Amino acid sequence: MYPKDYSEFPGKxxxxxxxxxxxxxxxxxxxxxxxxxxxxxxxxPLGEIADPTNTSFLPVPDWYxxxxxxxxxxxxxxxxxxxxxxxxxxxxxxxxxMLAPWLDRSKERRPLRRPVTTGIMxxxxxxxxALTWAAEVEHETQMESNxxxxxxxxxxxxxxxxxxxxxxQNACIRCHGDxxxxxxxxxxxxxxxRLSHEKITEIIDxxxxxxxxxxxQGNEQQKKVLxxxxxxxxxx
Ligand code: HEC
Numbered sequence: 001m002y003p004k005d006y007s008e009f010p011g012k013x014x015x016x017x018x019x020x021x022x023x024x025x026x027x028x029x030x031x032x033x034x035x036x037x038x039x040x041x042x043x044x045p046l047g048e049i050a051d052p053t054n055t056s057f058l059p060v061p062d063w064y065x066x067x068x069x070x071x072x073x074x075x076x077x078x079x080x081x082x083x084x085x086x087x088x089x090x091x092x093x094x095x096x097x098m099l100a101p102w103l104d105r106s107k108e109r110r111p112l113r114r115p116v117t118t119g120i121m122x123x124x125x126x127x128x129x130a131l132t133w134a135a136e137v138e139h140e141t142q143m144e145s146n147x148x149x150x151x152x153x154x155x156x157x158x159x160x161x162x163x164x165x166x167x168x169q170n171a172c173i174r175c176h177g178d179x180x181x182x183x184x185x186x187x188x189x190x191x192x193x194r195l196s197h198e199k200i201t202e203i204i205d206x207x208x209x210x211x212x213x214x215x216x217q218g219n220e221q222q223k224k225v226l227x228x229x230x231x232x233x234x235x236x
Pocket of ligand 1: 208216
């Protein structure tokens, strides 16, 4: 049972300095030493280490910052509103934390009798947990569908080629594959042996059979670079 409030301890108050502060410091020291021991004994649970040869690696902040990172993915807290996600919301949280002793001056000791403070605390914990969880789930799905090449995969096309990047940016890759091998559409390897420059341009413009027209979003110059590049991709 909690005593209702401190009025049941008449004359048992103590001076803030040095009595109370000393006790606080002692608790802090015990906590700090315990924490340092834990960190030395256990490897901290941090994320994957970045590896420049692994392009399938998706860097994300470590778990304790994931919720802030996730916040910045929402439309209302990113782009033109990024100040909301970076300054305003964290600012409100920290100000509230600092002002907490003045915001709730009730003498009640039971958490349930101080619904405002307790409510805010629980709400914050839930939001942090939910955001962390959402970020984790999103990261997992992205890792699974990540098109990046693992280091052991060596049969990569020259991806720094301008033609390739235009090909990739125009969704052609979805149907014709990242190696021109064909996925939902035919292979385009050696297409230059079969079709002329004009014919390929025409197919890109007007589509053909199951290939929709208007898949190409770039300008004429880029289209020419793309077709020139496709013409050069000979059958292996
Ligand atoms: C929605 C899937 C899809 C997309 C996206 C797509 N294609 Fe196609 N493409 C096809 C299909 C299916 C065919 C076979 C058409 C047919 O039946 O004649 C084809 C045929 C072609 C051909 C002729 C191949 C041959 O050997 O005759 C070329 C060239 C081509 N596509 C280039 C492109 C380019 C460049 C892009 C990007 C701007 C692109 N495609 C985007 C599905 C697609």
